[in-house]
Amino acid sequence: MEFLTVNNVHHTYFSNETATEALQNIHLSIQKGEFISFLGPSGCGKTTLLSIIAGLFPPTMGTVLIEEQPVYGNDHLSIGYMLQQDYLFPWKTIEENIALGLTLLNKEQEQIQEITARLLKMIGLPHIGQKFPRELSGGMRQRVALARTLAVDPKILLLDEPFSALDYQSKLKLEDLVSEMLKAFGKTAILVTHDIGEAIAMSDRIFIFSARPGRVYKTFEVPEELKRLTPFKARTHPTYSTLFQMIWKELESLEHGNTSQ
Known part of the structure; x- marks a missing residue:
């Protein structure tokens, strides 16, 4: 199929x-x-x-x-979409941005924290969870956008x-x-x-x-x-x-x- x-x-x-x-x-x-x-x-x-x-x-x-x-x-x-702009919310921390989809899906807080920490480690930015988008370079922001997209386990x-x-x-x-x-x-x-x-x-x-x-x-x-x-x-x-x-x-x-x- x-x-x-x-x-x-x-x-x-x-x-x-x-x-x-x-x-x-x-x-x-x-x-x-x-x-x-x-x-x-x-x-x-x-x-x-x-x-x-x-x-x-x-x-x-x-x-x-x-x-x-x-x-x-x-x-x-669930379909993930990444664009040229990262569209991170500037008033949310990096952890909160990555967790956005999981929060909307009403996942347990413990699960959200576990997934967010794992993804931050995978994108090579394990220690930036409490920073804000304005503190990151363009490449780092797109890494976070990738993590946010994958957090909800999209089909494609x-x-x-x-x-x-x-x-x-x-x-x-x-x-x-x-x-x-x-x-x-x-x-x-x-x-x-x-x-x-x-x-x-x-x-x-x-x-x-x-x-x-x-x-x-x-x-x-x-x-x-x-x-x-x-x-x-x-x-x-x-x-x-x-x-x-x-x-x-x-x-x-x-x-x-x-x-x-």
Whole structure:
């Protein structure tokens, strides 16, 4: 059984004057524990599809299922969403920010403290629980956002360019941390990114979308020799450069309209 299936999804945005087709005939499936990336030109509907998978709104046509359950309007599905901004509450301590979802789920205080302490240790920040977001760097804040997202044990983690606002060194460190933690928790994840290197270093498969209306143009399987490495080490492997060039050429052809599909 597929973990996640997107079947015949179309989406159109309507206004008083126009109808803009964002997605057209999207079919894809994802296995449990896979890390998937969406790449494509700006405006190709990657974030729209991610929002539909998150259940934020229904597609104009088609279905999205997680373990055969519809995602839209399903209060029993826990879906984690990480964005470019961390959206930590500035008036709450780091512990309180991480514990927010657990508190809303009415978990016991002892359990909340145990989960929060374990996650702080896993993200390499065991002693900052009583600090406030303003006291942390951007990279540290995104680590806390990751911990907050994983605290409620979501079925799937959706990542919408969560590293793009960070300096390069912080970005590489966070890529490694996210990859390590998702494997430790056995989580399925989808990353929307414009960064080819990031997609290759972190993913099992990469879906390339054509320009609006967005369609799945090509799928790349990341070679096993890269999957076995951390994202940082994967970037130094010879296969990484080969795959980077292949994907670069496909994106260039899309940009110039030279596609065979």
